[in-house]
Amino acid sequence: MDLLLQRQLRWQENNPDDRLALQELMLLPDEVEARLSKPAGQPAWLAQVSQNIPAAPPVIGRLAEMVTRFGLSEIERDLLVLSLLPRLDSRYGAIFAFLQHGEARTVPTLETGLRLLCPDNVIRLVRQASLGPHSPLFAHGLVNTPEVGEVPRELKISTSVYRFLMGGDAGLPAPCTEWLRPVADAFAPEWITALARGWHSDAPISPVMSLRGEPGSGRGAALAAAATVGGQRALRLDLAGLPAEDDDASIVLGRILRETRLWGTCLVLDEVAALAETRPRLFTPFLRQLAVHPAPVALLITTHAVSIWLGARPQILYEMPACRAAHSVMLLRQHLAQRVGAAEAEAIDLQALAQRFRLSPAILTQALEEADLYRRQRAPNAPLEMADLMRVFGLRAQRNFGKLAQRLTPKRGFDDLMLTDEVKQQLHEVLAAIRHRESALACGFARKLGDATGISVLFYGDSGTGKTMAAEVLAGALGVDLIKVDLSTVVNKYIGETEKHLAKIFDLAAADAGVLFFDEADALFGKRSEVKDAQDRHANIEVSYLLQRLEAYPGLVILSTNNRAHLDDAFTRRLTFMTRFTFPDAAVRERMWRAIWPERITLASDVDLARLAARAEITGGNIRNIALLATWLSFEEKAACVEQSHIDQAVRRELSKMGQMWHA
Structure with a gap:
């Protein structure tokens, strides 16, 4: 001056x-x-x-x-x-x-x-x-x-x-950014230390760190913890949220790079692959800026995505470690004990929650707050129950499959199944496998099995024998939704499109925690043929890709087909369970006839359900159709109850669809 x-x-x-x-x-x-x-x-x-x-x-x-x-x-x-x-x-x-x-x-x-x-x-x-x-x-x-x-x-x-x-604090430089927060004890300390060692470097330009894992697996919290080791904060940039105009987006990117350099912040890039593919005019100069950006940079990559290289800057890849159920139980118990006390936390089946849902450390605190809101809805002074936590984690796990699959919330249980004792026993074995898979892997089977840790089931048998209903019952017993794949939207004649759809389905379903159900699976999992042209080769590639995803899928996959012989032999060898749904015998059909009628529907005294079961060799699906039509006919005639004549007429119509005759 x-x-x-x-x-x-x-x-x-x-x-x-x-x-x-x-x-x-x-x-x-x-x-x-x-x-x-x-x-x-x-x-x-x-x-x-x-x-x-x-x-x-x-x-x-x-x-x-x-x-x-x-x-x-x-x-x-x-x-x-x-x-x-x-x-x-x-x-x-x-x-x-x-x-x-x-x-x-x-x-x-x-x-x-x-x-x-x-x-x-x-x-x-x-x-x-x-x-x-x-x-x-x-x-x-x-x-x-x-x-x-x-x-x-x-x-x-x-x-x-x-x-x-002037000594102020850093703010968010753009709407498409957020501060990542570390979660105490969420990850093994030695792994976080190794992560930080690979990220923070004495070199003028630190290496780019790629962290591969599924969304919701705690990748952001892990990077935030690694940044904290170096005394820094981690800022996540969602590149999919940039302005639509490239010029505007370029200004935003420049501002974000300036802010991260100014405040010494670690920059975490998400959706890099989408930016590189859809906006090359914006991505290319952004690469040049990153090449000289001295602050630590990390990429979030999904499990099956191809790595993206940021020019000549050195890059190191880390795999997100799988969060075992035992560790999830420990974290959930700690958070619950702080909120409701140790006694109430021990009263909840935390093991079942950890097996059914991916309990991301980053959202545990907020999820428990939401569970407490559902508790208050039931009663202001009611204790926190398993149902409150199941509802919260179930809602948070839901993913949008678009037209590729349909979400079904199970409404029926084992009491509604009219199956042989043998089939019911096999269904309970499937549940046992899901419930105790993590424990078996922790005992050493993880090294023995490698990536083939998935549990898959094949339901095969005639149409109407209860395959879809059994899939719904299994999902309900696990407390999750049934994700029914629509094969008409998955299969595509253009090379590579079917695999893209399948990859999206498996990725979303893994984060969703639902039971993945392929009905009429032979249309997709058919036998591989001798390669005569490019189309045959591509069809065989689809089958091989499905085999890989089935073996590595962390949840339960159910395949359903009317004809087992149409499936590729490789599937039958690698499936965990195969359950045959046989045509119901007379005893089972009689139970179906007695169970199908609601309490408010009255049958005439002369209706002989045992005789119907013995004479009409039909499936549960046929019985359902007959009962519904007979009820409509009784309503049409304003009858006081469903009479034998109504049932005979309904049976006649149902058998005629099958090319059979009915004589009352």
Whole structure:
């Protein structure tokens, strides 16, 4: 500021007629002379009030951090400080307005800054030549951003830079960003340490870290924990949420890169593959910016996605470790005990929750708050129950399959199944496999099986024998939804499209926790044929791809077919269970006849259900259709009950669809 005062004194000497106006604007001449003889190193107004301000503890200089992080030269550093002055006190704006001969020009121009900071014209020209549009001060938008390829005329400091220098906290630089939060004890400490060691580097440009795992597996929380080890925060950027116009999106990306460098933040990129594929005009310059971005960068990659390489920058891949049920139980017990107490936490079947749902550490606190809201809906003082937690985790697990699959909420249980004891026993074995799979893997089977840890079931038998209903009952027993795949939307004649649809279904279903059900599976899982053309080769590739996904799927997959012989032999060898739904015998058919009628429907006294079961060799689906039609006929005649004649007429119609005759 002594240089500014010298400029003021020189102006006074050369313009004596304007001395009065100058005195009203700034210091009196005697005061200027006194200041020049004994420079205080700070503004006079600050000296007057500093004695009333308590001494601040020593802090790390943020200006020094900025110079290091952005590689500012000495002249760029001084120009940045000069641009800061009008924000500190409006009287600096008055000085610049006076020096620049305009009352409205309270922000210093680049020309004014160079005149103030350079002792002679030669040095000023040298400094000016070094300040091109690609200088860090301008290229990163630390002062007002000029047009592309131009140097700004005014040195107006960026608001975020001003906040940083004044000791503020970092905010979100764009709507498509969020701060990632670490979760205590969510991951093994040694794994987080290894993750941080691979991310934080002493090199000028740290390696890019790719973290592969499923959405909802806690990838963000893991990266946040690794960033915390290095004393940093992690900012997630959803590239799919960028503005639609590339020019607008480019400005947002530039601002985010500036903010992460400014605050020393780790940058986590999500949906990189989509940006590279759909917006190459935006992705290519973004790669160039990332190549010289010194802050740590990470990529979130789904399990089966292809890795994306960010130019020549070194890259390291980490696999997200599977969260075993035992660890999920431990986390859930800790969170529950803090909320409801240890006794109530032990009363809930946490093992069943951990087996049915992916309990992401990042959402446990919020999920338990939501469960508490459902508890209050039941009764204000009611204890937290398993049903409250099942509802919350079930809702959070739901994924949108679009037209590829239909979500069915189970409504029927084992009591509604009219099957042989042998089939029911096999269904209970399937449930036992699901419930105890994690325990078996933890005992050493994980190493023995490799990736083939999936549990798959084949239901085969005639139409109407209860295959779909059995799938619904299994899903209901597990407390999850049934995800019924619509094969008409999955199978596509164009090469590669079917695999894309299947990959999406398996990825979504894995996060959904639902039971995946392929009805009429022979249309998709048919036998592989001898390769005669490209179409045959592609069809065989689809079958091989399905085999891989079936073996690695973490939940339960049910295949249903009317004809087992149509399925490829490779499936039958690798399926965990195969259950045959036989044609019901007379005893089973009689139970079906007695169970199909609702309580409010009355049968005539002469209706002989045992005789019907013995004479009509039909399935449960046929019996359902007959009972419904007989009820409609009785309503049409305004009869007091369903009579034998109504049932005979309904049986006749149902058998005629099958090409059979009925004689009452």
